[in-house]
Amino acid sequence: MLEEHGIAYLSVTAGTYNSFFLNPVRQITSRPAHLWKDAALLRRSLKVPIVISGRIITPSLAEELVRTEAVSLIGLGRALLADPGWVQKAAHGKAVALVAPGNPRRRFLVALDLSDASLLVLKFVQYFFTGRPENILTFVHVLQDAPEPANQWWHRARRIMQWDDRCRLTLLPARNGVAADLTEAARSGNYDSLILGQRGLSGIKRWLLGSVSGTLWQNLNDVNLFLIG
Numbered sequence: 001m002l003e004e005h006g007i008a009y010l011s012v013t014a015g016t017y018n019s020f021f022l023n024p025v026r027q028i029t030s031r032p033a034h035l036w037k038d039a040a041l042l043r044r045s046l047k048v049p050i051v052i053s054g055r056i057i058t059p060s061l062a063e064e065l066v067r068t069e070a071v072s073l074i075g076l077g078r079a080l081l082a083d084p085g086w087v088q089k090a091a092h093g094k095a096v097a098l099v100a101p102g103n104p105r106r107r108f109l110v111a112l113d114l115s116d117a118s119l120l121v122l123k124f125v126q127y128f129f130t131g132r133p134e135n136i137l138t139f140v141h142v143l144q145d146a147p148e149p150a151n152q153w154w155h156r157a158r159r160i161m162q163w164d165d166r167c168r169l170t171l172l173p174a175r176n177g178v179a180a181d182l183t184e185a186a187r188s189g190n191y192d193s194l195i196l197g198q199r200g201l202s203g204i205k206r207w208l209l210g211s212v213s214g215t216l217w218q219n220l221n222d223v224n225l226f227l228i229g
Contacts, residue, residue: 003046008048009050009051009072010050010051011051012038012051012053013035013054014038014054029054029055032056032058033052033056034054034055035053036052036070039065040070043069043070043072050073051073051074051075052065052071052074056075056079057098058096083096105134105136106135107189107192108125108135108136108138108191108192108193108194109138109182109193109194110194111195112141112154112157113141113142113196114141114149115197118157119157119160120228121195121196121197121228122157122161124195126161138170138189138191139154139169139170140172140182140185141170142172142174142178142181142182150169178212179212179215179219182194182196182212182216183219183220187223192224193224193225193226194216196225196227196228197227198213198228213227
């Protein structure tokens with residue numbers, strides 16, 4: 001149906017950002033050109049060009065996929081990050097820098113405001129990110145009052161999550177407001193992602209009116225932002 005409406009091409013991809021952290025999905029996506037069979041099936045069934053991406057790590061693999069007409073075009077992502085000159089080198093038969101095997105380390109800043117939403121954040125983090133050595137997690141709370149209530153809350157939360165005392169909560173002194181302090185922490189720590197909670201409808205209203213999460217969304221355009229609620 002899409003072909004009948006005049007689409008220019010189809011790009012084959014699969015999964016979501018969150019699903020890529022699940023072990024069964026990671027096992028599949030670790031294989032070079034793991035989508036080539038799906039792309040080849042589309043190539044045989046349709047007349048529009050088919051683009052494949054996903055672990056196309058060497059020029060020889062890309063050339064083989066095009067030569068055998070499994071696909072029409074090659075899409076590159078991490079390969080270009082590892083070697084921006086990948087295309088030029090491939091054209092001249094030169095060696096390219098390869099994407100490192102395995103999963104790259106990811107740094108997550110987990111912001112907790114000690115509300116019920118923070119417990120949802122911890123459950124989300126536990127399901128998707130804990131137990132994986134490539135994920136580096138830092139739990140923080142911007143301190144508004146005395147530190148003792150925050151430490152007590154973290155002690156109870158750790159018991160709920162069944163985490164030991166190696167999981168620590170870093171208390172950030174309030175300086176320029178919660179949003180500004182979290183922005184500074186995310187940037188100075190070179191974090192890839194910031195995870196924080198929302199509080200239902202009131203949180204949505206705060207988002208529209210310039211809440212903490214809304215400010216972070218505007219300020220951290222180079223950091224992934226997870227809003228849990």
